[in-house]
Amino acid sequence: MSVLTTNYLTPTGREEAWRFTPLNRLAGLHDGSVAIVDRKSLALKGATPAGVRFSRLSRELVSIESTSQDVVVQRVHAESTDVVLLEIAANTQVPEPIFLNRTSGGLIGAELSRVRIALGAHARATIIVENSGEAILGEDVEILLAPGSHLKFVTLQEWSAGSVHAARHHAIIDKDASFVSITVTVGGSLVRLLPTVEFSAPGASAELLGVYFATAGQHFEHRIDIEHGVPRARSRVNYKGALAGDQAHTVWIGDVFIRAAAEGTDTYELNRNLLLSDGARADSVPNLEIETGEIVGAGHASTTGRFDDEQLFYLMSRGIPLDEARRLVVRGFFAEIISQIQSEEIEERLMTRIDDELSKAGQ
Amino acid sequence: MSTLDIRGLEVSVITEKGPIEILRGVDLTIRSGQTHAVMGPNGSGKSTLAYSIAGHPKYRVTGGSITLDGANVLEMTVDQRAKAGLFLAMQYPVEVPGVSVSNFLRTAATALRGEAPKLRTWVGEVKAAMSALNMDPSFSERNVNEGFSGGEKKRHEIMQLELLKPKIAILDETDSGLDVDALRIVSEGVNRAKAANDLGILLITHYTRILRYIKPDFVHVFANGRVVEEGGPELADKLEAEGYAEYVGS
Numbered sequence: 001m002s003v004l005t006t007n008y009l010t011p012t013g014r015e016e017a018w019r020f021t022p023l024n025r026l027a028g029l030h031d032g033s034v035a036i037v038d039r040k041s042l043a044l045k046g047a048t049p050a051g052v053r054f055s056r057l058s059r060e061l062v063s064i065e066s067t068s069q070d071v072v073v074q075r076v077h078a079e080s081t082d083v084v085l086l087e088i089a090a091n092t093q094v095p096e097p098i099f100l101n102r103t104s105g106g107l108i109g110a111e112l113s114r115v116r117i118a119l120g121a122h123a124r125a126t127i128i129v130e131n132s133g134e135a136i137l138g139e140d141v142e143i144l145l146a147p148g149s150h151l152k153f154v155t156l157q158e159w160s161a162g163s164v165h166a167a168r169h170h171a172i173i174d175k176d177a178s179f180v181s182i183t184v185t186v187g188g189s190l191v192r193l194l195p196t197v198e199f200s201a202p203g204a205s206a207e208l209l210g211v212y213f214a215t216a217g218q219h220f221e222h223r224i225d226i227e228h229g230v231p232r233a234r235s236r237v238n239y240k241g242a243l244a245g246d247q248a249h250t251v252w253i254g255d256v257f258i259r260a261a262a263e264g265t266d267t268y269e270l271n272r273n274l275l276l277s278d279g280a281r282a283d284s285v286p287n288l289e290i291e292t293g294e295i296v297g298a299g300h301a302s303t304t305g306r307f308d309d310e311q312l313f314y315l316m317s318r319g320i321p322l323d324e325a326r327r328l329v330v331r332g333f334f335a336e337i338i339s340q341i342q343s344e345e346i347e348e349r350l351m352t353r354i355d356d357e358l359s360k361a362g363q
Numbered sequence: 364m365s366t367l368d369i370r371g372l373e374v375s376v377i378t379e380k381g382p383i384e385i386l387r388g389v390d391l392t393i394r395s396g397q398t399h400a401v402m403g404p405n406g407s408g409k410s411t412l413a414y415s416i417a418g419h420p421k422y423r424v425t426g427g428s429i430t431l432d433g434a435n436v437l438e439m440t441v442d443q444r445a446k447a448g449l450f451l452a453m454q455y456p457v458e459v460p461g462v463s464v465s466n467f468l469r470t471a472a473t474a475l476r477g478e479a480p481k482l483r484t485w486v487g488e489v490k491a492a493m494s495a496l497n498m499d500p501s502f503s504e505r506n507v508n509e510g511f512s513g514g515e516k517k518r519h520e521i522m523q524l525e526l527l528k529p530k531i532a533i534l535d536e537t538d539s540g541l542d543v544d545a546l547r548i549v550s551e552g553v554n555r556a557k558a559a560n561d562l563g564i565l566l567i568t569h570y571t572r573i574l575r576y577i578k579p580d581f582v583h584v585f586a587n588g589r590v591v592e593e594g595g596p597e598l599a600d601k602l603e604a605e606g607y608a609e610y611v612g613s
Contacts, residue, residue, distance in 0.1 A: 309420055309421075311457055311458075313417075313418075313419055313420065314453070314456065314457035315467070315471075316440070316441035316442040316445070317418075317441055317444075317445055317450075317451055318442075318445055318471035318474070318475075318523065318527065319442050319445035319446050319474040319475040319527070320442055320470055320471055320474045321442050321474060322440070322442070324470065324474065325442075328459070328462050328466075328470065331461065331462070332460050332462040332506070333460065334461070335460075335461035335462075336460065336461055
C-alpha cells in the first residue's frame with residue numbers, strides 16, 4: 001500500500017475550510033499520521049433487489065468524476081484500494097429502501113473508503129446508510145444521477161463515542177433528475193461531512209436536509225456546497241441542530257454558488273440551531289454568491305436560539321412537567337426532517353436516542 | 364367543591380426596560396359551578412390576571428395571594444397549577460411545531476391523571492370531544508396550533524377544557540376572532556364542561572356578546588389593574604349600553 005504523505009497540503013487550521021475543525025481530534029486523517037488499515041466495512045443488508053448491483057472493484061477500474069480540495073477526500077481517492085459500487089439500472093423502481101451498513105471497525109487504524117452510487121436514467125430508489133459503532137473513517141461517496149432519475153439518500157451517523165468520520169457526499173445531478181439527501185448526525189467524537197452538489201444539466205434539483213444533536217465534547221460539522229453552473233436547477237437546504245452540554249460544538253456552512261450561466265436558478269437554504277444549555281457553541285455560516293441576476297429566487301436564513309418560553313409555558317399549563325415539555329419541543333423540532341425518512345422504525349430509534357442525549361445532558 | 368381565592372393581587376410585567384406594574388390589588392373568589400365575567404377595556408390588566416393565575420414567567424407577583432382550596436398557587440410551578448385543577452384557555456394559543464395534537468393531548472392527560480389513559484377509551488374520548496366541537500377527525504394529526512385558523516385555535520382550547528376536566532377554568536378572550544357560529548359552538552363546549560364537572564369559570568372578555576351564550580352569575584368591571592365595580596348579570600347590560608367610559612379616563 002502506498003503512503004503518499006508528501007503530495008498533500010496538510011491543513012494548519014487557519015484555512016477557511018478548516019478554521020472550525022479541531023485538527024488534533026481528526027485522529028490523523030488530515031495529515032496522514034494515522035495507519036491505514038485494509039478494512040471493507042460497508043455491506044449491503046439483505047437480499048439484492050432486482051435491477052440493483054452491489055460490487056467492489058479495484059480503484060483503477062472506476063474513474064473519479066469530480067475533484068475536491070479536501071485533503072481527506074484526496075487521500076481517499078489516492079489511497080483506497082478498491083471502490084464499492086452500487087448501481088441501479090435505468091428505469092428500475094426499487095420499491096423498498098436499500099440498506100447499506102458499516103459495521104464497527106474499531107479505533108485502531110483508519111479505513112479509507114471510496115463509494116460510487118449510480119442511478120440509470122429514470123431509476124428511482126431510496127438508499128439508507130447506517131453508520132454505527134467505533135470507527136475512524138475517511139470516506140468519499142460519489143453519487144451520479146442520470147437524467148430523470150430520483151434518489152433519496154439517507155445517512156445515519158449513530159457512531160459510538162470515540163468515532164471519527166470525515167466524508168464527502170458528492171452528487172452530480174443530470175437533466176430533470178432529483179436528489180434528496182437526509183443527513184442525521186447524533187453520535188461520534190468528531191464528524192465532518194461535506195454534502196456537496198453539482199448540476200450537470202437544466203431541470204435538476206437537490207434537496208439537502210439534515211439534523212444533528214451534539215452533546216458534551218462532540219464536534220459535528222456539516223459543510224454544504226452547491227454549485228449552480230447550469231440554468232434552471234433548483235436547490236433547497238434545511239438543516240436543524242440541537243446542542244446540549246459543555247463543549248458541544250456544531251458547525252454548519254452553507255455555500256451556494258450561482259454562476260453566470262445559471263439563469264433561472266431557484267435556491268433557498270435554512271439552518272436552525274437550538275441551544276439547550278450553556279457551554280455549547282453553534283457556528284452557522286450561510287454564504288450565497290450570485291453572478292447572474294436572471295434567477296427565480298435565492299435566499300438563506302440562519303437562526304440560533306434557546307427554548308421558546310411560550311411553547312414550554314403552553315405545554316406546562318396543560319400539566320406537562322418541564323422535562324417532558326422540553327422533550328416534546330425537541331422531538332417536534334427534529335420531526336419535520338426525521339419524518340421524511342419515512343421509516344417508523346428509524347424515526348423511533350433516532351427519537352429515543354435524542355431523548356437519551358437530552359436526559360444525559362443533565363438539563 | 365373548589366374555591367379559587369385571589370386576594371390583593373399585585374403583579375408587574377417584566378419588560379426590557381424593567382418591571383411595569385399592571386395589577387394593583389385584585390380581589391376575586393370563584394367557586395365551583397359559578398361563572399364570573401371579568402370585563403374591561405383593553406389594557407386594563409385582564410390578560411395579566413389570567414396569565415398570573417396560570418404562572419406565566421413573564422409576570423411577577425409583587426403582592427397578595429392566590430389559593431386554590433387553601434393551597435398556595437403562587438408556590439406552584441406551571442404544571443403543578445394544572446395538576447391542582449386550574450386551566451387557562453389562551454387568547455393566543457402557542458404553536459408547537461412537530462408535535463401532533465393527539466400526542467400533545469395524550470401527554471397532557473397522562474400527566475394530569477398520573478397514568479396513561481387506556482388507548483381504546485382515550486381514542487373514543489378524543490373523537491367525541493372533537494365531534495362535539497365540529498372538528499374534523501384529521502385535526503388530531505396536525506401540529507399543535509400550527510396553521511390553525513383563529514376559530515380552530517379556540518375550539519382546540521375548549522376541546523382541552525372538556526378532555527382535561529379542570530376544577531376552575533380561566534377563559535381569556537375566548538370570544539375574540541370568532542364568528543357567530545363558532546362562538547355558539549365554543550360556548551356550548553364551555554357550558555358542557557361546566558355541567559359535566561361543576562366547573563368554576565373566570566370568563567375574561569371585552570364584549571358582552573359571549574354572555575348571551577355563557578350566562579354569568581357575577582360580573583366584575585376591571586379598570587387600571589383592579590376591580591372597580593361588581594354586580595350580577597344586569598351589570599353586563601349596563602356595559603353593553605354605556606361602554607367603559609365611566610371607568611376609564613382620569
